[in-house]
Amino acid sequence: MKKLAVVGAGSMAEALISGIVESRLITGDNIWVTNKGNEEKLQFMQKTYGVQATYNLEKIFKGAEAVILAIKPKDAADAITLIKPYLKTDMLIISVLAGVSIESIELLAERKLPVVRAMPNTSAAVGKSASALSVNERVTTKQMELVKEMFETVGMAAFVEEKQLDAVTGLSGSGPAYIYYLAEAMEKSAEEIGLEKEMAKEFIIQTLIGAAEMLAKSAKEPQQLRKEVTSPGGTTEAGVKVLEENGVQKAFIECIKQATAQSQRLGHSFSSTVKI
Ligand SMILES: NC(=O)C1=CN([C@@H]2O[C@H](COP(=O)(O)OP(=O)(O)OC[C@H]3O[C@@H](n4cnc5c(N)ncnc54)[C@H](OP(=O)(O)O)[C@@H]3O)[C@@H](O)[C@H]2O)C=CC1
Ligand SMILES: O=C(O)[C@@H]1CCC=N1
Structure with missing residues (x-):
């Protein structure tokens, strides 16, 4: 993948980024990360994983093939509204938000998008996550392969139906x-x-x-x-x-x-x- 954007720099984002960078699936300089305002955490991410960290949304999204949404559900509406102008219809959206449906993400973004809803767990930080992945019909076979490969850098990953994700969250997410x-x-x-x-x-x-x-x-x-x-x-x-x-x-x-x-x-x- 040429470029990955990551919205949120908390524990889940960090676990995923560490796996992706370590496996060299995407190099740090092609991963662009932002958060709400914790500059210290962004600097830490830059230093530790060699990623690009900024609040300039134009820079983050320009040419990005995929976007990971790693914010809390309570912040999702604000965050998606903020990034909406930069989302292109062929950009793969990968959401790790507990409970938030693919349909809600598309409604907030006000456009049809290829969306993957994922439920990993924090053992991703040591390459041992159990990640369930669910997709909408706009996600291509190539994008499905890519996202599986991405989550396999932090453990095992398997596709499930979206309706099964709440149960997976209760079982292995938590x-x-x-x-x-x-x-x-x-x-x-x-x-x-x-x-x-x-x-x-x-x-x-x-x-x-x-x-x-x-x-x-x-x-x-x-x-x-x-x-x-x-x-x-x-x-x-x-x-x-x-x-x-x-x-x-x-x-x-x-x-x-x-x-x-x-x-x-x-x-x-x-x-x-x-x-x-
Ligand atoms: N933790 C877990 O075990 C798991 C969590 N998840 C899901 O992952 C998601 C993230 O959880 P977790 O990493 O634990 O949460 P954290 O609280 O650790 O991180 C949340 C991040 O979102 C950022 N953020 C908040 N608002 C915005 C915004 N408007 N724009 C950009 N960034 C924003 C915060 O920035 P700042 O620090 O600057 O406020 C912070 O970096 C949740 O939706 C959760 O359901 C899924 C599986 C397991
Ligand atoms: O507690 C939570 O809501 C998140 C989702 C799964 C694990 N942590």
């Missing part, structure tokens, strides 16, 4: 936070059972990596893998009993349902403002 929540609980417990913090941290991380790798490499279901850890009358059984008594699995299921519902709510409230 997913890293659920794992960090578990890690927090493990760290807190380590202190209470008399383990030194730093040492415990190493054991926790390796346990999470090991379990994830077992899930990835073994043909066995998670329940079977859990059974294999659980000796009758042993320690795991005693521990998992408490999780069951406290409805932890149920709570995780409810958590993912609520995150999915919130993605739907964000989308609905956004599209109702766009249509007014």
Whole structure:
């Protein structure tokens, strides 16, 4: 790709840019980044990834083949209204906004555009994102290949139907936070059972990596893998009993349902403002 424009320079934009630059899919000098006003962050991006950072929208969009929208849903209406004059009908729009539909983006831009709606996660920063991609009918096969290649620089990527994106958001978009929540609980417990913090941290991380790798490499279901850890009358059984008594699995299921519902709510409230 000759030139990529990135609107927003927060955690998601940075994770994507770091992967793209590291893989050399697009060189830093062909990536143009802007944000709302945090100049320090723009300078950091320029220094760290060799990208072009500016508030001059003319410069950012001139000749850009694709635009990544990496702003929060609450800022999307203002940002898209601001960049609207620079969007060309053949410019590929790649939105990572949770909940915001392809239709809403086109309505705000007031033109038909090739739009990819993507849902990555922050593990993109270490090349391990799970990214779901959804396209409208204006996205060409070549653009689909390009965008898949782009998201594969930061992990795995697969196309899904747009209606599945809220569920993907609740499951894997927010997913890293659920794992960090578990890690927090493990760290807190380590202190209470008399383990030194730093040492415990190493054991926790390796346990999470090991379990994830077992899930990835073994043909066995998670329940079977859990059974294999659980000796009758042993320690795991005693521990998992408490999780069951406290409805932890149920709570995780409810958590993912609520995150999915919130993605739907964000989308609905956004599209109702766009249509007014
Ligand atoms: N974080 C995550 O785990 C994931 C996030 N997403 C989606 O990614 C998007 C971005 O999230 P995240 O990176 O976490 O958010 P951040 O808050 O880290 O970054 C938001 C960025 O948007 C910029 N911005 C706000 N308004 C404008 C504007 N008018 N013009 C240009 N830039 C603007 C901000 O600039 P400034 O700093 O100057 O205010 C900032 O750089 C969200 O829509 C979210 O739904 C998707 C998957 C996972
Ligand atoms: O919490 C959020 O809304 C964003 C979308 C998925 C992960 N973070």
